[in-house]
Each structure stands twice: as structure tokens, then as C-alpha cells.
Amino acid sequence: MKKYLLTALMLLLTAGAAPAQSTEGSAKPSKAEDELFRLLPASDLIATVDAGRAFNELLPQLANLSVGGVDKLAMQVRDFTTQTGIDPTKVGSLVIGLNLSGLQATGTIIVSGLEMDAAGAEKALGHFKTEFKASEYKGIRLYNLVSQVKAPTAGPLSVKTDETALALLGGGRIAFGDLSAVKNVIDISAGTAKGGISDAMIATFNETDPSRLLRFALRIPEELRQEATSQGDLFKSVATIKMILGTFDVAADLGLSLDTVMRTSTAAEASELETGLKGLVGLVRGFLGGGDPKMDLFGKLLDQVKVGSNSADVTLSIALPRSLMNEFTKKPEPAEKK
DSSP states (O other), X not given: OHHHHHHHHHHHHHTTOSOOOOOTXXXXXXXXXXXXXXXXXXXXXXXXXXXXXXXXXXXXXXXXXXXXXXXXXXXXXXXXXXXXXXXXXXXXXXXEEEEOGGGEEEEEEEEEXXXXXXXXXXXXXXXXXXXXXXXXXXXXXXXXXXXOOOOOEEXXXXXOOSXXXXXXXXXXXXXXXXXXXXXXXXXXXXXXSOOOOOHXXXXXXXXXXXXXXXXXXXXXXXXXXXXXXXXXXXXTTGGGOOEEEEEEEEOTTSOXXXXXXXXXXXXXXXXXXXXXXXXXXXXXXXHTOSSOHHHHHHXXXXXXXXEEEETTEEEEEEEEOHHHHHHHHOOOOOOOOO
């Protein structure tokens, strides 16, 4: 499992190596990103990662952070680059598409700007001793990754992992993800199928802040909304959310921030949702009282949650300053011997 996940992560982080581009005065994706969006099959979630910041700024800082083994992970990324000979500075754009139909997520990552032939791909996969089977699909080199990874789950949602593939699309483009989704990308690229991302979906995505590390737009499938409704009155207002768009960012000191907009159909629905979310935060905050230092830390985290509304939109933001992160990762003082 570890080797499989590391392989996916290396491909993702290697795609983060392009020099950061200026986004001043424009919230639209770059032409390269827009072209990659058009290659995605039907997706409920679309996202992009600021490749330049991820590799050139964030990764060097992670090398000095010994929390959860991220320093070792950063070293593995560097070793991957050195040993495979893949030049990450050649990578341009990265987009992600995820389809949540049927409560089982399938999707793909597409990167551009990385010239990789069959030998380079096999060397990259072999770096982590990842088993694969090579084949061709409509003239495109395709690698099926042999994996026994248990599908991750989150409530009723799971992620399909039993058929994963990597495809060399040509022109410096690579697709990685669920086999059916990767084949669909090949079909779209060849002009034998239509792209699955609508102009309206991209327009919604374009409302997000282009200066952030990660940008996303999520259309909530009807199945998930019905599932929320079935969970009782507390979740009825949550079921009114039709779209979630937002950003995730990492500050220079590695502080974290998440900013989201939950879009409903009416201002009345938004007001009810805002009230419900504030009530939920307050309810949880009440359970964390009592003077327990560990619970007090979670209380401080909840204090960073901000909820508001504007017309049919509800905004939710969470900030995790580095100072608070340090409190969470601080090792407890050893008990004094009596």
C-alpha cells in the first residue's frame, strides 16, 4: 500500500515543479490549465494545484519539518527526482477531476509539460518497485498498476483503487488515475469523445482565488444530498448545498487556511444553513469545556472557524496558525517521578 501511495504522490509532487506564474488581474485558469480541464471526463470535483509553489517553496520547507514524517517524505521526493532523471522543472500545469457518481469516486490527474517516454515511465514506476502491466489503448502507452490497496472511505463515499493506470498522452501530457477515467481522457484527447466539464463548472471554479495553493469546485451529487437528508433534522440544511468552491493555502510559516463557499438556491436556505453550522460549532465547543488541556486545544481550533452568509452563499473559513500547530505537535512534559 505504501509503495502504491508513494508512487501516486511522486507523480503529483513532480507535477508541482513549474515556476509560479503571475495571476494578478485575472481569476481565470491559464490556457494550459483550461486545455487540461477540457480533457477531463465528467467530474463532480475539479481542482488545480499551484505547481510552482508546491515544489519550489513548500517542499524545501517540509524538509525541515519533522511532524508525521514529512521530512522523510520530502527526502524521498528528492531521491525520486535524482534517481529517475526526471526533470520536475519542465512540468507546467496540473488538474484533477473526480466523479462521485454512485457514491464511489473515480477520477484522474492530468499534468502537462513533462516529456516522458516509456523507458522513463517504467523507471519512475520501478523506483518504488510498483508492479505494472504495460499495454496500448488507441495507440497510447498505458500502464496498469497492480495494487491491493483497500479503498479509502468517508461515510457513504469510497474511492475506487482496484484499477489504476498511467498513460503517456504525448505532447508532454500524462494522465494518472482510475483506468476507466484514464481511457476516457485518451478518447477525449483523440477527439472520439467529448470532454465532461461544462463551461458553467469552469466558470464557478474561476470564482476562486488564483493566488492560493489549491483551488477547487465541487458539485454535490443528488445521492449525497439525499444521504444527508436521511441523517436527520441536523443535516437537512446541509442537503440544500448544491456547490462548494474554495481554496486551501499554506503560509510562509506553514500555517494552514481553508476558505469555502457553500452555494444554495435561495437566501433563505443560506440563512438556515448558516444558523445550523454556527449552532453545530457551538454545540461541539460546549462539549470541549471542563479544563482538560487537550480539549482546550481543540476548542482553540474551533475558535478559528468563521461562518457567514451572503445572498444564497454561506462562507466557512478555517485558519490554523503555525503557533497553534506547534501546540498540537508539542510533546507532553514527562511526569515527575515521586
